[in-house]
Amino acid sequence: MASNAPVGKPTDMSSPRLPKVAGIDSTVPAPPHTMAPLPGVPSAAPPSDAALPPGVLIQDRLASWVSDLTTLHELTERLIKTDSLDGALREMLGAGAALVGARRGMAVLEPADGLGPTSTIGLGLAHADLGTIETVPRGSGSYGRLLDGLPEADPPGAGLPDADPPGAGLPGNGPTAPRRPARVPEPIAIRDVRTEEGLDPRHREVAARLGYAASYALPLATEEAGRLGAAVWLYDEPAEPDERRRHLIGLYGRFATEHLARLLQVERARARVATVTEELLPSRLPRVPGVRLAVRHLTGPQGGGDWYDALPLPEGALGLAVGSVSGTGPSALAAMGRLRASLRAYAVMEGEDPVAVLSDLELLLRLTEPARSATALFAYAEPAQRRIVLAGAGHAPPLVVGDHRTEFVETSLSAPLGMLTCWEAPSVELSPAPGETVLLYTDGLLRRTGDATDRAFARLHAAASSVPRTDRSDPGAVADHVLRTLLPGGLDPAVEGEDVVLLAARFE
Known part of the structure; x- marks a missing residue:
């Protein structure tokens, strides 16, 4: 199956190389789609799964699954050791870059409840670069579309109710109706900024100025935690993660969101304690x-x-x-x-x-x-x-x-x-x-x-x-x-x- 194919190698980038992570090869060859084959040299076709013995195929798939589990285990272990929002966002950006095969990225912390705190963290991007990206109209940027679309509540009367009716749960009024959790949008992949339809001209201008050609945006949200923010990874060449990488970054992103939600609660509790202290x-x-x-x-x-x-x-x-x-x-x-x-x-x-x-x-x-x-x-x-x-x-x-x-x-x-x-x-x-x-x-x-x-x-x-x-x-x-x-x-x-x-x- 395509979802069980071994993880490929990340796209070549101009920034320094990331350290190796189990299950992810950090070496970066030139992307195949950017180089034309040499004339007169036939390309070698990879062997098909049908040509392999069943036992070898099963072993390869098991080895691939073990490699993925090892990778996620090591990355989540490093993430869980962070004890601040800033540290967790930076760790999440670095791990996500290795998983999706990118070199640069940014994370935006913007809780949906509006209670803060808010921040923007960059990976391989200077403070001025982050400011330049923020000049892109919010509706055109992939992270802005994710932030504006979370959480998305069902319209009244559609599916399960958003809130209990008056008197629900009281004796004689029946059980409390279940609540529908917030829906989480899908990640947004822009394979080629130059040819993507519907992008604002300012978006293409900023991409050309900063030297990136593609992006992959992941919502930092779960049904339980709601929206906390979004992360975007940038590619130097037109590219997008394959299905295998999407699956891995999706699993890691959900774990990272839950960890960020816990740190957010701790940060808000500390801020309340500090406020009470100052008031006294x-x-x-x-x-x-x-x-x-x-x-x-x-x-x-x-x-x-x-x-x-x-x-x-x-x-x-x-x-x-x-x-x-x-x-x-x-x-x-x-x-x-x-x-x-x-x-x-x-x-x-x-x-x-x-x-x-x-x-x-x-x-x-x-x-x-x-x-x-x-x-x-x-x-x-x-x-x-x-x-x-x-x-x-x-x-x-x-x-x-x-x-x-x-x-x-x-x-x-x-x-x-x-x-x-x-x-x-x-x-x-x-x-x-x-x-x-x-x-x-x-x-x-x-x-x-x-x-x-x-x-x-x-x-x-x-x-x-x-x-x-x-x-x-x-x-x-x-x-x-x-x-x-x-x-x-x-x-x-x-x-x-x-x-x-x-x-x-x-x-x-």
């Missing part, structure tokens, strides 16, 4: 004479309970706070919001005494959430006098950065909130010099380095000491330099862990 924190920092503030907040993939606050107090004073609630996820976020709101109330009532503020917070946490612990640091600042009184509960000490010193504030050790039998840590007072910056941070900044505690503290001190003098007048620049030095790659989204908060206050 101050939308802007206050402006208080004598001090300049800046904050950097990096959220982990699951959303931790790290928080910060800066609130103006009577008589020109300023309350600064950072803290961390144990746990991750929605419950930690909710606890963080309650703790921060309570601390603001206590700071307004008795902010001049940071020990009293944290003592009230300790009692509240012990009574309302006995199974949870938290760390916190609260500082009562008088910018006009450059005076700070602070107290901490299980929290790392602040760091003072200036032209003549970079040193940690000596604070008394204390257990975290929720773990105290009595308050044993008194407050400390410091007087920053004009131009010095006080850094308040959460433990996540230290733990994200991956070093032991003493080593992490040493690295933080070295990072603060190396802030260029030209940047020390800007608290935001100081915070950025420290973060770049300690976490040059930012927060790894694949690593679970605490958020990072860095609050900088520069005293004039």
Whole structure:
């Protein structure tokens, strides 16, 4: 059968060769249809299946099936290891190019529900090339036709109903009618852009400019997941995948779509957690004479309970706070919001005494959430006098950065909130010099380095000491330099862990 014929070799392309994949020969000879046979040399006809013994034919077919299964297994194994939408799209493009025999391509992520995220990824195409392709009218481009045609619902009254009638499924109203899943269109193959009927002239112009002559577009959609996007692979010569290759890329495309659907759900969940976290924190920092503030907040993939606050107090004073609630996820976020709101109330009532503020917070946490612990640091600042009184509960000490010193504030050790039998840590007072910056941070900044505690503290001190003098007048620049030095790659989204908060206050 044609569908069981061995996979042919891909069309020749001008870009670098792809690595070999089991079941797919990555060598690229000149396409047979682009070269005329030599005169006087008879062409050798391949042996027909009828001339082969039955046993050999069956063995060839079994070997072909095993090769296909091995190829799909290896490609899907590589795809399932990706943990981001961008990485999955790039892996899918590369694997699809090997399956259909192309060298270049693009993938468009455009979920049908309109909730995003949307993106366009290229294989062997520069950013400018992708922009040029997007100038083709959407109705003429193959990927645009796929995106606009998915999902396609049945018209009312045709086949199975799209939705249950009122009262369906209630007692006495009969069983719930099954829903018809979204229909998935067929892939679109353009064998020759120059001769294909119905193409927009701009499409032919772009193809000539970028040097491709044919394309094969596959919908990234299934009946269960609906439309997620489309992928297009480009050929340098007129060509199209045979039935065998179409079957393989169809199987791989359905698996890739389901994997993308799972990653899409994870990405949206992370975005919602990040939004909730930002809503629970101050939308802007206050402006208080004598001090300049800046904050950097990096959220982990699951959303931790790290928080910060800066609130103006009577008589020109300023309350600064950072803290961390144990746990991750929605419950930690909710606890963080309650703790921060309570601390603001206590700071307004008795902010001049940071020990009293944290003592009230300790009692509240012990009574309302006995199974949870938290760390916190609260500082009562008088910018006009450059005076700070602070107290901490299980929290790392602040760091003072200036032209003549970079040193940690000596604070008394204390257990975290929720773990105290009595308050044993008194407050400390410091007087920053004009131009010095006080850094308040959460433990996540230290733990994200991956070093032991003493080593992490040493690295933080070295990072603060190396802030260029030209940047020390800007608290935001100081915070950025420290973060770049300690976490040059930012927060790894694949690593679970605490958020990072860095609050900088520069005293004039």
